[in-house]
Amino acid sequence: MNTKRRSLLGSAAAMSLGLWGLSGSPAWAQAKGGPRKIVLGQSVPLTGAAAEIGLAFAAGAKLYVDAFNERKNNPGWTFELRQLDDGYDPAKASANAKAMLADGADLLFGFVGTASADAGAAVAKAENALFFAPFAASDALRDTAHTGVFHVRPSMADEAFKMVRHCATLGQNRIAVFAEDDAMGRAGLASINKAIADLKLPPLAASAFVPVNSDKVDAAVATLFKAEPQAIIQVSLFHSTAAFIRKMRKAGYAGSFMNFSVVGIDPLFTALGKDIGGVVVSQVVPSPRSSATPIVKEYLAAIDNSEQAPSYESLEGFIAAKTLNEAVRRAGKNFDKAKLQATMASMTDYDIGGFRINLRAGVRDSVRAIDLISITPDGKIIR
Numbered sequence: 198m199n200t201k202r203r204s205l206l207g208s209a210a211a212m213s214l215g216l217w218g219l220s221g222s223p224a225w226a227q228a229k230g231g232p233r234k235i236v237l238g239q240s241v242p243l244t245g246a247a248a249e250i251g252l253a254f255a256a257g258a259k260l261y262v263d264a265f266n267e268r269k270n271n272p273g274w275t276f277e278l279r280q281l282d283d284g285y286d287p288a289k290a291s292a293n294a295k296a297m298l299a300d301g302a303d304l305l306f307g308f309v310g311t312a313s314a315d316a317g318a319a320v321a322k323a324e325n326a327l328f329f330a331p332f333a334a335s336d337a338l339r340d341t342a343h344t345g346v347f348h349v350r351p352s353m354a355d356e357a358f359k360m361v362r363h364c365a366t367l368g369q370n371r372i373a374v375f376a377e378d379d380a381m382g383r384a385g386l387a388s389i390n391k392a393i394a395d396l397k398l399p400p401l402a403a404s405a406f407v408p409v410n411s412d413k414v415d416a417a418v419a420t421l422f423k424a425e426p427q428a429i430i431q432v433s434l435f436h437s438t439a440a441f442i443r444k445m446r447k448a449g450y451a452g453s454f455m456n457f458s459v460v461g462i463d464p465l466f467t468a469l470g471k472d473i474g475g476v477v478v479s480q481v482v483p484s485p486r487s488s489a490t491p492i493v494k495e496y497l498a499a500i501d502n503s504e505q506a507p508s509y510e511s512l513e514g515f516i517a518a519k520t521l522n523e524a525v526r527r528a529g530k531n532f533d534k535a536k537l538q539a540t541m542a543s544m545t546d547y548d549i550g551g552f553r554i555n556l557r558a559g560v561r562d563s564v565r566a567i568d569l570i571s572i573t574p575d576g577k578i579i580r
Contacts, residue, residue, distance in 0.1 A: 233274040235525065237262075237306040238281075238297030240317060245284035246410035246434055249464040250510050251309045254332050255280050257496075257505075257514025258307050264499045265522060273530040276522070278306075287312035287380075294320035303534075304329055307517055311335050311381035311459075318346050327538060330517035332510075333459040335384040336560045347541045347556040349517045351567055353457065354560040356479045357388035357430070359567045360455045361396055363477075364428045369453070371402045373426035375417055375441055377433040378406040385432030385457055388560075402426045407433070412440035418448055428453045435461045439468035442476065453477065455569075462572070463508050471574040480568045483552055484578060485512040492516060492550030520554055523547065 239258065242251035262276045279297060283289035290313035294305055298320070304327035308317040314331035318338050321328035322345060330349040331338070338346050364372055374389055376382030386404060393401065403424035405417035414437065421429060422445060429445070431438050431454060438460050445454075455477045456465070462478050469476070483490045485507035488497055496515045500507055525532065528540040544556040555562050571579045 232271050233530065234277055235274055236277045236279060236302045237304060237521070238279050238294065238300075238302030239305070239307045240281050240283045240290040240293035240297070240313060241307065241309045242285040242313075243280070243282035245286070246436070247285040247310060247461075250332075250434070250459070250461040251285070253461075253463070253508045253510035254307065254309055254514040257508075257511030257516075258518040259514075260496075260499050260503055260505060260511070261515045261518035261522075264502075265518075272526065274525060276518075278518075283310075283313055285310050285313065287316040290314075291316040291320055293317075295324075298324050298326055302326075304537075306330060306521065307332060307514060309333065311384055312379060314338065315380060318343065321345055325534075327534065327541070329521055329541070332513065332517075333381060333457075335380060336388060337384075339559050341559075344542075345538060348558055349520050349554055349556070350458075350481045350513065351562055351565050352558065352560045353384055353388040354391060355562055355565075355567055356457050356481070357385070357392040358395065358561065359569060360430055360457075360477075360479055361389060361392035361398065363569055364453075364455070365396055365398055367428075369427035370399050371425065371427045372398070373402045373421045373424055373429045374404040375414075375421060375429055375431045375433060375438075376404065376406050377409045377411075377437055379409050381459065382406060382409075382432045385430075389430055389432075407437055407441070410434055410436050412436065414441045414444055417441060418444045421445070422448050422450055426452055428455060430455045430457075431460065432457055433460065435465040435468050438465060439472075442469065443472060446472070455479070458509070461510065462570075463510070466572060473572045474574040475571060477569055477571050480509055480570055481565070482509055482513045482516060483568075484570075485509055490551040492519070492552050495519075495550060516549060516552070516554075520544075520547065520549060520556070523549070524556075 241255045262278045266275045281293040294317045305321050306329045308314045309332040314334035318328045328346045336352045405420045407417050458479045458481050488494045524541045528537045541556050547554045
C-alpha cells in the first residue's frame, strides 16, 4: 500500500467522522414516512498499529453504503455509517460502542481487532444490541450464547485448520507459532493447537510471543530457529510479521511462513517488498481483482467511481455491508430488532455473488472457502 493509497483511504473513512445529533433511541423507532435511515456504528483503527487494515476495511464498507444510498430507486431505507477511530485499543472501542448506541446507532458493525471485537460485543450484549461482521473476532464470540453476534468472515479455527492441513499434506509435521502477545495472538495459538489435535499431528515444535506491533523479535527468532520447524504459522500484524521473517531468513531459516488473513496482505507486501516471495497468507474473501466472481465485479464497478484501490480488506468491508443490506431486505421495510435478528440467524447459506456466507457459523464452517495464497517478489498472487 503506497502513501497515496493510504491518504485516499484515510480521506474516505474520515468523511464519515464528525459530530451527530444525540437521538437517544434507535432510528428504527423514529422513522415516520420516507425512507428509513438505519444507523450503523463502527469502531475501527483509523490510526495506530492496525490503521492500514482498519482504513481499508472501513473504506470498503463505506463504498457499498454510498453506492446503495445513491441508487435512484430507493427500496425504502438508507444507511448512515458512523465511524469512530479506536486506535486498535479495546478500551476505546468499548467507549465508542457505548457512545454510538447512546447516540442512536441501530446496531454495531465492523469492529476491527480481536480484543476490540470482544469489547464491542460485550457492550452490545449489555445494551441488547446487535453486533454484526467483526473483523478478526475471537472464536469465543461464535458460541451459541452470543445470540446477537453475527459473523461474515470464517473463524480463526477455520483458517488454522486450513493452514495446518496444508502443512500436513506437504509432510510438514514440525510446526511452530509466532504470535503477538494479545487477544488475537492467544486466540490464534489456541486455534492452531486445536487443529493439530484434530488432525492427530505431533504437538507444536515451539511457540513464541512478541509485543504487539514490535520489531523486537530477536528472542522469538532464537527460540523458533533452535526448534527447527518445517513451517511457522504467524498470528501477528504486518510490522511484527515482516521483522520476524527478515531476521529468521537472515539466521538461515529455509522453512515456510504462513499467516492468518488478519496480517493485512497489502501492508505486508509494502513492509517486505521482494522478501515476501514464498510467504503464504490465508484469505477469507475472493481475490479483489477476480472480476469473474459476481460480488467482485460489483465491488470493482464501485471502485471505479472512487479513488480507492482494490484490496482484500476493502472487499471484505464491502461484502459485510452488502450482507447487512440483504438481511434488512429479507426482514422487510417495517422490521424491528427482533425481526432483523431472527432474519440474520436464518442466513446460514447466503450466496452474495459467487461467494457463500453463513452468519451463524460456529468454529468450523464448510460453507465458505478459504484460499491459501503466496506472493511472488514482484507482487503477483499465486494460489
